[in-house]
Amino acid sequence: MTIERNARLREVQSWGDHFRFVIDAPAIGRDARPGQFVMVKVSEGSAPLLRRPLGIHDADAAGFELFFRVAGQGTEILSQKREGERLDIIGPLGRGFTVASAAKGRTAALVGGGRGIAPLFFLARALAAAGARPVIFYGGRGLADIPLRDRLEKAGFEVRCSTDDGSFGFAGFITALVEKELARVEPAVVYACGPDPMMKALAAITARHGLPAEFSLESVMGCGIGACWGCVHRIRNEGGDGWVKICEEGPVFPGERIRWP
Amino acid sequence: MAVTPKPVDLTTDLGFLKLRNPVLTASGTFGYGLEFEPYLDLAKLGGIVVKGLYYKAREGNPPPRLVETPSGLINAIGLQGVGVEAFAAKVLPELRRLKTAVIVNVCGADDDEYAAVVEFLDRQEGLAAYELNISCPNVKKEGACPALSPRTTFDLVKRIKAASRRPLITKLSPNVTSIVEIAQAAEEAGTDAVALINTILAMAIDLETRRPKLGNVYGGLSGPAIKPIALRMVHQVASRLKVPVIGMGGIMTGADALEFLMAGAAAVEVGTASFIDPDAAVRIVDEMERWCAAHGVAAVRDVVGTLKTS
Numbered sequence: 318m319t320i321e322r323n324a325r326l327r328e329v330q331s332w333g334d335h336f337r338f339v340i341d342a343p344a345i346g347r348d349a350r351p352g353q354f355v356m357v358k359v360s361e362g363s364a365p366l367l368r369r370p371l372g373i374h375d376a377d378a379a380g381f382e383l384f385f386r387v388a389g390q391g392t393e394i395l396s397q398k399r400e401g402e403r404l405d406i407i408g409p410l411g412r413g414f415t416v417a418s419a420a421k422g423r424t425a426a427l428v429g430g431g432r433g434i435a436p437l438f439f440l441a442r443a444l445a446a447a448g449a450r451p452v453i454f455y456g457g458r459g460l461a462d463i464p465l466r467d468r469l470e471k472a473g474f475e476v477r478c479s480t481d482d483g484s485f486g487f488a489g490f491i492t493a494l495v496e497k498e499l500a501r502v503e504p505a506v507v508y509a510c511g512p513d514p515m516m517k518a519l520a521a522i523t524a525r526h527g528l529p530a531e532f533s534l535e536s537v538m539g540c541g542i543g544a545c546w547g548c549v550h551r552i553r554n555e556g557g558d559g560w561v562k563i564c565e566e567g568p569v570f571p572g573e574r575i576r577w578p
Numbered sequence: 579m580a581v582t583p584k585p586v587d588l589t590t591d592l593g594f595l596k597l598r599n600p601v602l603t604a605s606g607t608f609g610y611g612l613e614f615e616p617y618l619d620l621a622k623l624g625g626i627v628v629k630g631l632y633y634k635a636r637e638g639n640p641p642p643r644l645v646e647t648p649s650g651l652i653n654a655i656g657l658q659g660v661g662v663e664a665f666a667a668k669v670l671p672e673l674r675r676l677k678t679a680v681i682v683n684v685c686g687a688d689d690d691e692y693a694a695v696v697e698f699l700d701r702q703e704g705l706a707a708y709e710l711n712i713s714c715p716n717v718k719k720e721g722a723c724p725a726l727s728p729r730t731t732f733d734l735v736k737r738i739k740a741a742s743r744r745p746l747i748t749k750l751s752p753n754v755t756s757i758v759e760i761a762q763a764a765e766e767a768g769t770d771a772v773a774l775i776n777t778i779l780a781m782a783i784d785l786e787t788r789r790p791k792l793g794n795v796y797g798g799l800s801g802p803a804i805k806p807i808a809l810r811m812v813h814q815v816a817s818r819l820k821v822p823v824i825g826m827g828g829i830m831t832g833a834d835a836l837e838f839l840m841a842g843a844a845a846v847e848v849g850t851a852s853f854i855d856p857d858a859a860v861r862i863v864d865e866m867e868r869w870c871a872a873h874g875v876a877a878v879r880d881v882v883g884t885l886k887t888s
Contacts, residue, residue, distance in 0.1 A: 545609075
């Protein structure tokens with residue numbers, strides 16, 4: 318973990334209220350693993366007071382990328398940053414997805430709902446590098462919610478899109494598309510990030526099919542480093558269920574340990 | 579030729595405890611301390627007040643546990659954490675190797691549990707003092723806690739002081755009609771110092787869902803929003819008590835900390851700032867030192883209680 322107070326925003330790409338930031342921060346980029354996150358200070362003052370947790374979209378030796386949607390005061394301020402500006406970022410944080418060497422030659426289904434696609438690009442690259450075949454399921458309410466589809470395809474991944482309103486790809490929830498495609502894709506493992514209702518439905522599907530699955534959980538976070546105990550989720554432990562810190566033991570948890578509300 | 583400024587004496591003497599500098603980390607905002615090792619040199623702190631400790635492990639409140647408000651943060655964690663045995667087995671051995679004062683924030687569901695925690699910790703080595711947490715607003719209904727009345731404060735402090743082999747700092751609640759009365763009760767009962775303020779009982783509402791934004795409905799407000807209230811209470815208490823006052827509430831900078839010293843605090847605790855910048859407490863020490871050097875103040879203790887009110 319590094320506090321990078323002088324990370325340079327190298328490139329900004331935007332689609333409506335979705336933004337992709339390329340950030341120069343070698344110390345964070347080198348250490349980052351798929352599924353980890355960073356804490357970004359969006360304001361020097363106290364409006365807002367807290368940093369914002371954002372999933373790492375991609376990383377290399379030069380730095381890392383973020384992909385986010387404007388969802389409130391923090392991401393609104395962040396979206397107004399310009400190329401060349403400096404950012405104050407802590408990371409990489411948390412425990413990411415498992416990219417097992419056993420993945421070689423096997424298919425992995427990556428399921429992203431809306432901005433939940435953010436960490437799955439980095440994961441898909443890592444899985445491909447490990448010899449696995451990632452198939453990305455990417456869903457949104459409408460076409461405007463799935464702006465990364467071209468980027469994912471250009472990177473060489475098979476991408477299956479859905480929209481709730483039927484404006485692009487499969488008409489319906491992404492979970493329905495996943496279930497429909499399971500027999501054809503035959504994934505050995507499922508990874509997901511998205512809204513809780515999507516992940517809860519997907520957890521039921523993967524459990525029913527006996528598929529190992531990992532889910533990246535989201536929460537408001539006070540600190541991101543395990544100190545405030547503010548970002549808990551109900552998780553099954555050896556000693557029974559308990560409130561577990563998403564920032565420290567997660568954000569990625571195996572499906573069978575997550576208790577959905 | 580530039581004149582090298584004389585080093586500023588940052589040492590702080592609470593009478594019962596000598597600190598490297600007047601900056602401690604506030605309980606509940608610094609975990610068990612070890613979480614912060616990657617981000618700062620813990621030996622540069624005046625001390626660490628570790629997360630509130632009950633005798634038994636506690637599950638805490640259901641989420642959402644945090645909500646941001648203008649310049650503030652409302653939390654309703656509910657003191658989730660390990661119990662004394664896990665603390666002694668897993669955390670304390672690690673804390674002992676740190677070259678900084680470690681103070682344990684002591685909690686209890688009733689007076690007997692407070693006493694049991696202290697009795698247990700008295701058998702452990704490596705602690706500098708206890709901070710008696712009589713004021714957490716997030717555990718019982720509507721913020722009920724011993725710090726809400728002079729009588730319950732007096733009785734608990736008296737009992738724990740008599741039972742403890744270590745110095746006792748009593749942490750007070752701002753959610754009272756007269757914090758001075760409560761502070762005086764703690765002093766009469768023999769506390770070695772008072773620490774204030776704990777968080778201010780607060781709530782936030784989601785207009786559209788008509789629901790409270792916290793799982794616990796009410797929580798404790800911290801951050802810059804509460805600093806003016808904390809300063810006022812520290813000033814009131816420090817003006818009337820003989821025992822040292824440890825001030826806290828929204829300290830984000832060295833300037834904030836020095837204002838608390840001027841108001842009469844002998845030391846300060848840094849809380850919410852550590853969430854935003856894990857190294858905030860050390861930065862605050864540096865900023866205090868620079869201010870003193872720039873203002874010809876030889877020792878930071880010389881700032882304490884120097885507020886001019888006439």
